Amino acid sequence: MLTQEIIRTKRDGGELDPADIARFVQGLTDSSVTEGQVAALAMAVYFQGMNRAEAVALTLAMRDSGEVLSWPELDRPVVDKHSTGGVGDNVSLMLAPIAAACGLAVPMISGRGLGHTGGTLDKMESIPGYNAVPDNALFRKVIASAGCAIIGQTGNLAPADKRFYGIRDVTATVESVPLITASILSKKLAEGLGALVLDVKCGNGAFMDNPDRANELAGSLVEVATGAGMPTTALITDMNQPLASAAGNAVEVANAADFLTGKARDGRLLDVTLALVAEMLVSGGLATDADEGRTRALAALEDGKAAEQFNRMIAELGGPSDFLRDPGRHLVRAPLISALSAGREGYVSGYDARGIGMSVVALGGGRTRPGDPVDHAVGLTGLLPVGARVEKDTPLALVHARNEDQVAMVQRQLRAAVQVSETPPDRSPVILGRKG
Numbered sequence: 089m090l091t092q093e094i095i096r097t098k099r100d101g102g103e104l105d106p107a108d109i110a111r112f113v114q115g116l117t118d119s120s121v122t123e124g125q126v127a128a129l130a131m132a133v134y135f136q137g138m139n140r141a142e143a144v145a146l147t148l149a150m151r152d153s154g155e156v157l158s159w160p161e162l163d164r165p166v167v168d169k170h171s172t173g174g175v176g177d178n179v180s181l182m183l184a185p186i187a188a189a190c191g192l193a194v195p196m197i198s199g200r201g202l203g204h205t206g207g208t209l210d211k212m213e214s215i216p217g218y219n220a221v222p223d224n225a226l227f228r229k230v231i232a233s234a235g236c237a238i239i240g241q242t243g244n245l246a247p248a249d250k251r252f253y254g255i256r257d258v259t260a261t262v263e264s265v266p267l268i269t270a271s272i273l274s275k276k277l278a279e280g281l282g283a284l285v286l287d288v289k290c291g292n293g294a295f296m297d298n299p300d301r302a303n304e305l306a307g308s309l310v311e312v313a314t315g316a317g318m319p320t321t322a323l324i325t326d327m328n329q330p331l332a333s334a335a336g337n338a339v340e341v342a343n344a345a346d347f348l349t350g351k352a353r354d355g356r357l358l359d360v361t362l363a364l365v366a367e368m369l370v371s372g373g374l375a376t377d378a379d380e381g382r383t384r385a386l387a388a389l390e391d392g393k394a395a396e397q398f399n400r401m402i403a404e405l406g407g408p409s410d411f412l413r414d415p416g417r418h419l420v421r422a423p424l425i426s427a428l429s430a431g432r433e434g435y436v437s438g439y440d441a442r443g444i445g446m447s448v449v450a451l452g453g454g455r456t457r458p459g460d461p462v463d464h465a466v467g468l469t470g471l472l473p474v475g476a477r478v479e480k481d482t483p484l485a486l487v488h489a490r491n492e493d494q495v496a497m498v499q500r501q502l503r504a505a506v507q508v509s510e511t512p513p514d515r516s517p518v519i520l521g522r523k524g
């Protein structure tokens with residue numbers, strides 16, 4: 089079918105067959121399909137949707153638009169996790185080494201932050217010397233010895249998605265469940281995994297702000313991944329408050345370092361991290377059920393093995409060889425650290441989590457356009473969980489900033505983003521559901 093006929097079929101609510109989808113993706117990759125045609129098809133899918141068979145075909149075609157990795161040299165199950173993105177979501181930094189310490193191989197290809205959600209890669213690049221874009225040989229070497237490597241996407245992994253996403257981003261067509269599904273899964277399927285675990289965030293700091301939408305996305309991701317031959321499960325987790333008590337780059341790495349060494353662990357972050365590692369261990373065949381998986385994950389954390397794997401990964405990717413001995417010595421610090429006090433007695437009763445993420449962007453710790461640099465030093469720490477009791481002078485957060493103007497601006501934003509009430513709020517669970 090001609091490209092315009094493919095667009096017309098979808099525009100009129102018809103079903104596309106796999107051969108036409110593959111032809112379209114070929115044109116997307118080699119640029120023989122124009123930007124206008126890509127945008128038109130994206131808008132047609134936005135309004136008409138895609139059935140599961142079409143979404144599977146789109147995912148597989150985008151996966152096959154570039155290199156597809158395989159790991160014949162490894163004798164351990166290869167499993168990864170993907171999060172749809174949140175605020176203070178540094179789970180990957182602990183999850184990868186915990187899962188590695190439990191016997192999995194985790195080739196984690198992560199993205200940079202855009203908008204209010206942080207990017208794992210930006211966080212890792214806060215570590216001096218850390219090479220987040222190693223060549224293939226080094227990537228494989230690190231996976232073989234440390235069990236995990238957190239790196240960036242190479243140009244050759246699902247290149248069709250890179251062009252498609254760029255066009256969707258500027259044509260208001262990102263928020264389409266089948267397009268999000270194919271975009272996320274094409275990249276993960278190209279990693280050559282044996283199984284995948286998804287963390288679908290739900291709440292005011294997430295893409296999907298309500299449980300119905302989060303369930304819809306989780307269902308689509310699990311069914312399409314399974315249809316594409318990848319055993320996949322998903323947890324739906326709460327994103328109505330920052331997950332860690334820190335949000336930013338170096339500050340989230342410091343938070344992860346404290347978590348791994350046992351110096352401090354945020355409760356909700358621990359719950360989500362262990363639950364996701366447990367899912368990975370079950371799908372990799374290293375635990376019989378989630379309870380056993382959680383117990384094994386916690387043991388790897390408590391006995392220091394996870395911390396060892398993290399240190400090894402950092403050292404082999406060019407970072408300090410003793411990073412976890414004194415992370416503060418290696419991480420950049422902002423020149424100003426200023427507390428925002430609660431100003432009244434009560435309880436932290438709610439967050440505009442997106443607003444917290446945007447405060448980090450306003451400080452320079454995130455980006456609003458792809459390719460912009462980020463300031464690794466700035467961010468927020470000391471964020472309190474919903475339900476925390478505060479006195480008038482209790483800090484709601486510490487603002488890590490470059491100058492006083494930034495502090496004043498972000499303090500105003502934070503006042504609007506953190507609610508304090510007289511009575512304690514209802515407790516809400518952090519794990520909201522599971523698919524698969």
Ligand code: URA
Pocket residue numbers: 253262267268269271272
């Ligand atoms: N993340 C992706 O990688 N793709 C999307 O379409 C949305 C979020």
